[in-house]
Amino acid sequence: MNRRRFLLVTACAALPARAWAAPQEWRGRAMGADVTLRLRGASPTQARSFFGEAARVLAHVESLFSLHRDSDLTRLNRDGRLRFPAPGMIELLTLSGRLHEATGGAFDPTVQPLWVVRARGEDETTARTLVGWDAVRWSRTEVRLTRPGMALTFNGLAQGWAADRLAGAAVRHDLTDLLIDTGEIRALGTRRWPVTLADTAGAAYRRIRLCDRAVATSSPAGTLIGPRGLPHILAPGGGGVLWDTISVSAATAAMADGLSTALCLMQPDAACGALRRLPGCRIELAVPAQDAEFSGKMPATCHA
Numbered sequence: 001m002n003r004r005r006f007l008l009v010t011a012c013a014a015l016p017a018r019a020w021a022a023p024q025e026w027r028g029r030a031m032g033a034d035v036t037l038r039l040r041g042a043s044p045t046q047a048r049s050f051f052g053e054a055a056r057v058l059a060h061v062e063s064l065f066s067l068h069r070d071s072d073l074t075r076l077n078r079d080g081r082l083r084f085p086a087p088g089m090i091e092l093l094t095l096s097g098r099l100h101e102a103t104g105g106a107f108d109p110t111v112q113p114l115w116v117v118r119a120r121g122e123d124e125t126t127a128r129t130l131v132g133w134d135a136v137r138w139s140r141t142e143v144r145l146t147r148p149g150m151a152l153t154f155n156g157l158a159q160g161w162a163a164d165r166l167a168g169a170a171v172r173h174d175l176t177d178l179l180i181d182t183g184e185i186r187a188l189g190t191r192r193w194p195v196t197l198a199d200t201a202g203a204a205y206r207r208i209r210l211c212d213r214a215v216a217t218s219s220p221a222g223t224l225i226g227p228r229g230l231p232h233i234l235a236p237g238g239g240g241v242l243w244d245t246i247s248v249s250a251a252t253a254a255m256a257d258g259l260s261t262a263l264c265l266m267q268p269d270a271a272c273g274a275l276r277r278l279p280g281c282r283i284e285l286a287v288p289a290q291d292a293e294f295s296g297k298m299p300a301t302c303h304a
Contacts (some may be wrong), residue, residue, distance in 0.1 A: 021181040026051040030058035031066065031158050033183035037166065038175040040191070048063040050173040056167045064088050065158040067112075077112070077151035092154050092161060092254070093138045098206060099258045100133045104270060107262035108133050112151040115234055121227040131236050133261040156233075160184040160257025162214055167253075184216040184253040199245040199287040206247070206285045214253035218260040219245045225259045242267065242292045247285035255281060272302040 009212040024047045026037040029225045037054055061136055064072045064086055076082040082089070099107040113127040120157055130150050137144045145152070154161075163186040170178050185191045192209035199205070200219045208215070220231035220241040231241050250256040259281055263271045275281055286298040 020146045023225060026054060028055060028058060030061055030182060031155070032068070033159055034181075035162075035183075036180040036181040038181075040173065042173075042175055042177075044224060046159075046173055049239045050170060051173060052264075053169045053173070054166055057169055058304065060088075061162045061165065067153060067155070073152060073154065076145065080148065080150065084141060085143050086136065086137070088161070088165075089143065090140065092157050093136070093143065095157060095254060095258065096154075097133070098278075099255075099262060103259070103266065103274045105133070105236060105261040106265045106270075107156065107258055107272075109152045109154055109156070110136065110145075110150060111234045111236055112153040113149060114236075115153065115225070115232070115248065116151075117224045118230060118234065128238065129199045156261035157254050157258045160186075160214065160253035160255070163214065163253035179210075180253075184214060184255070184257045185210060185239055186214040186253040187211055197245075198248040199285070201244075204285070204287045206244070208249070208284055210249070213249055213251065214256045215247060215249040216256035216260045216261060217245060217247040217285070218264050220264050220289075233261060233264050239265065240291075241265060241289055243286060244289045245287040246283065246286060248281055249284050250278075250281045268298050268302070272299055273292055275302055 021066065024039045024042060028035045033146050035058060062069065062071065067074060072082060072086060096107065096109050108131065110131050110133055114124055117124050117127045130147055133170045135146045135150060137146060159182045163180045163182040163184050166180045167186050167188050170188055177191055178188040180186040185195055187210040188211060192211045195208050195210045195215060196210065197206050197217055200221050218233060220233040221244065223232040225232050226231060233241055241264050242265045246260045247254045248260040248263065250259065266274065283298060284301050286303065
């Protein structure tokens, strides 16, 4: 089950019927998530052309970042190096570095070995020695993982990045009224799309209007792994998750995706500090975990 299954999109609510004439919709899958494209105001020819390119975009994302088939990422993890990485790989490595710095290390794609042993219920001691963003090196000609046995995951970015690539494709097709849902939500154009954000139990929720912006929700307990049923979002330093649900909006879905993942592991003051280092990002919903190691809520200055 997708870790963001509690992000509910209610894009068709509360708008005049005439504003939604001839809606066109496409559904697919990428990176283990359902993908929905909801398009307004396009001709059938435009829609067919765009939906065809959307399928190619998603196939390209899989070819770069999938952990469940042959991809650039699986080859990097297997060999410890990747020659002449694709521009998309460089883009996500660069964004990962920015998020790692802004979040004080909470965002760290090198947790993949830890995720694997946790999913198997095995001892984590050795896997923890392989975690460390400082051991990743990249340039336009090569990516290297400098510790034998290291591995990366971009599951905290790739779905958002896919939404951004689809938005770029829509612009090339002269489309200006589109809602993209890859597990992260990206709105294109001037329409204010209604979106409902909810925690894992559906008890806490917030309705927002998304306009030419993206929103991502992370719920660590939305997907549980291993025989002990542990949250799928892992703290690189060994701590626990602090938030049941965090929703973040940003200019791009990749940024919202990565930041919402990291903030689930951060104390309120540290989370606010990360937002100050990433202008344009906002917390839209923050629900503490039941056993959170702090009291109170996210400071109002960090909340939308």
